[in-house]
Amino acid sequence: MSALDILIILLRIAFGAFVPLSFVAVLVWMERRGAAFFQDRAGPNRCNVYGIRAAGLIQNIADAIKLIFKEDVVPGHITYKFYFILAPMLVFITALLCFAVIPFADALVIGDREYIMQAVPMDIGILWFLAIVGFGVYGIILAGWSSHNKYGVLGGLRAAAQVISYEIPMGLALVSLLAVYGTVDLSAMAQYQGQLLFGFIPAWGFVLQPLGVIIFIVAAFAETNRTPFDLAEGESEIVAGYHVEYSSMKFALFFMGEYVAMFVSSALIVTLYFGSYQIPWLSTETLVAYARPVVIIIMIGLPVIGWLFGEWIKKNNRTHYYRPDDPRSRETTIYISLLWSLVAILELILLCYVIFAAGGVADRILVVLLQIGSFLLKTFLMCFVYVWVRWTLPRFRYDQLQKIGWEKMLPLALLNIFITGAIIVSFN
Amino acid sequence: MGIKVRVVERKGRTFLEQLYLVEVAKGMAVTLGHFFRNILDNSRLYVRHYPEVKPEITPRWRGRHRLTRHDDGTVKCVACFMCQTNCPSHCIMIEAGERHDEKSEKMPVRFDIDLLECIYCGYCVEACPMDAIRMDTGIFSVTSDSRESMVIGLEQLLETPGGFAESDYKKGGG
Numbered sequence: 001m002s003a004l005d006i007l008i009i010l011l012r013i014a015f016g017a018f019v020p021l022s023f024v025a026v027l028v029w030m031e032r033r034g035a036a037f038f039q040d041r042a043g044p045n046r047c048n049v050y051g052i053r054a055a056g057l058i059q060n061i062a063d064a065i066k067l068i069f070k071e072d073v074v075p076g077h078i079t080y081k082f083y084f085i086l087a088p089m090l091v092f093i094t095a096l097l098c099f100a101v102i103p104f105a106d107a108l109v110i111g112d113r114e115y116i117m118q119a120v121p122m123d124i125g126i127l128w129f130l131a132i133v134g135f136g137v138y139g140i141i142l143a144g145w146s147s148h149n150k151y152g153v154l155g156g157l158r159a160a161a162q163v164i165s166y167e168i169p170m171g172l173a174l175v176s177l178l179a180v181y182g183t184v185d186l187s188a189m190a191q192y193q194g195q196l197l198f199g200f201i202p203a204w205g206f207v208l209q210p211l212g213v214i215i216f217i218v219a220a221f222a223e224t225n226r227t228p229f230d231l232a233e234g235e236s237e238i239v240a241g242y243h244v245e246y247s248s249m250k251f252a253l254f255f256m257g258e259y260v261a262m263f264v265s266s267a268l269i270v271t272l273y274f275g276s277y278q279i280p281w282l283s284t285e286t287l288v289a290y291a292r293p294v295v296i297i298i299m300i301g302l303p304v305i306g307w308l309f310g311e312w313i314k315k316n317n318r319t320h321y322y323r324p325d326d327p328r329s330r331e332t333t334i335y336i337s338l339l340w341s342l343v344a345i346l347e348l349i350l351l352c353y354v355i356f357a358a359g360g361v362a363d364r365i366l367v368v369l370l371q372i373g374s375f376l377l378k379t380f381l382m383c384f385v386y387v388w389v390r391w392t393l394p395r396f397r398y399d400q401l402q403k404i405g406w407e408k409m410l411p412l413a414l415l416n417i418f419i420t421g422a423i424i425v426s427f428n
Numbered sequence: 429m430g431i432k433v434r435v436v437e438r439k440g441r442t443f444l445e446q447l448y449l450v451e452v453a454k455g456m457a458v459t460l461g462h463f464f465r466n467i468l469d470n471s472r473l474y475v476r477h478y479p480e481v482k483p484e485i486t487p488r489w490r491g492r493h494r495l496t497r498h499d500d501g502t503v504k505c506v507a508c509f510m511c512q513t514n515c516p517s518h519c520i521m522i523e524a525g526e527r528h529d530e531k532s533e534k535m536p537v538r539f540d541i542d543l544l545e546c547i548y549c550g551y552c553v554e555a556c557p558m559d560a561i562r563m564d565t566g567i568f569s570v571t572s573d574s575r576e577s578m579v580i581g582l583e584q585l586l587e588t589p590g591g592f593a594e595s596d597y598k599k600g601g602g
Contacts, residue, residue: 037462037466037467038459038462040473041475042470312468315469316469388460388463392455393452404448
């Protein structure tokens, strides 16, 4: 094992562990500010460090400090403290482990070696995901039960019943998808989606499985306990459900686990149905072959995007009432200068690449970086869909939830398998 | 005279509505419209930037109490106990004393209002025969960090100025 091997293994593991974690901050921010904008409010925008509010991201630091310094209560009536403490860890760790098998870029070819861009390079992909994600609900059930609280138990029960009902349509939607791709390896699925259908449509999962994608997304919402399926913590009926007895960082672990699960299931939806890391019409080989023109297009596009973003900041980052010596205009100047220095640095790096490094390994690394960017952008948009749905749809009633799961999604998923099978058999 | 019968149309029974997805898409289009409207121009948010921009208070608003004075500066209150008797939350405590300014026989020597007990119903203002107690200060945010300071006495009540012009108050509250 060479030094390069070890470096790449470390980079992959770092990516798999830290990207979901840092996305928690982004997702909490997106949830709160997004919710506010959906409801014509402003959201948390007052927290600042020396006047820098970073669009409300500083609020996350305040929240974290608050949660860390709160008293960590283990109520006296709890009999099994071990399970009580184990439950939030289980929720968080299972959510984080799911991300390990999701590829975030095409295999990196350096010399004669190929490095698969997954935190854990395994070819059982989707099976790993199903196994681990099913474990996640154990944490919720355990939390509800060990809290020794009727609301907790009700929340845990609901979570269990819901996950059991929705794992079936989810699994069946995956069956038809596996029939299309002919593999369980997520990397192979991602590579499959780099092809073109009839020569001009990207062969992404949602084109091949239009019914399957709807079933899978709905089931994934239920699986992550997000609105409209967040009955396990329906605050109007059962207070906060399974985490009613938790406080401080133990609660924060549930909270973070929920957001990591949301990120991971977005990543999985993107991987299975929205072309994974593929950039539409630009497969890995095309990108490597035309690396130089692509970089030049990016170099032209960057200042334009920077300018638009800067104009948006200037327009919106000001006080909407009279205020002498507006501190927000000072903040705006800092943002604008940061933005343009970032653009300048990127331009410089790309220029160095074009002049000195183009061709060979540098092209491969560039393509991997572009694909990581594409993957993260798609996942980010899918997370936005999660937030968007949460602030649009009301929560289902419990019987409606089960009815949709068993009477609508299950037959639809079976029908989908039937149609997919018929098409595959008749075309081969 | 027959009973008016209005038949309410039952919604949500057609196939498209039962399919649910179409309606979800419609709802999501509405919320996304709001999102983009607000993110592209955040001056269009329906919010008041509260601590900096205060809401407009009308003269009819029942704010914190005050005691009024005659034009010559003497206290209007005659310690008749009307407000204390009427108060549903028993937050007014009056102690009457001898009066020597020829206006009346009695005046309050102590007039405490416990703002933590007060429910701001305005019965004291209604009951007062002398128009001595009013709630027209326009103070809507009554906060403190100790219980003791939430009981305000005679001096404080007399010191607090009215928030509105006399004519506006007469027009609004009557």
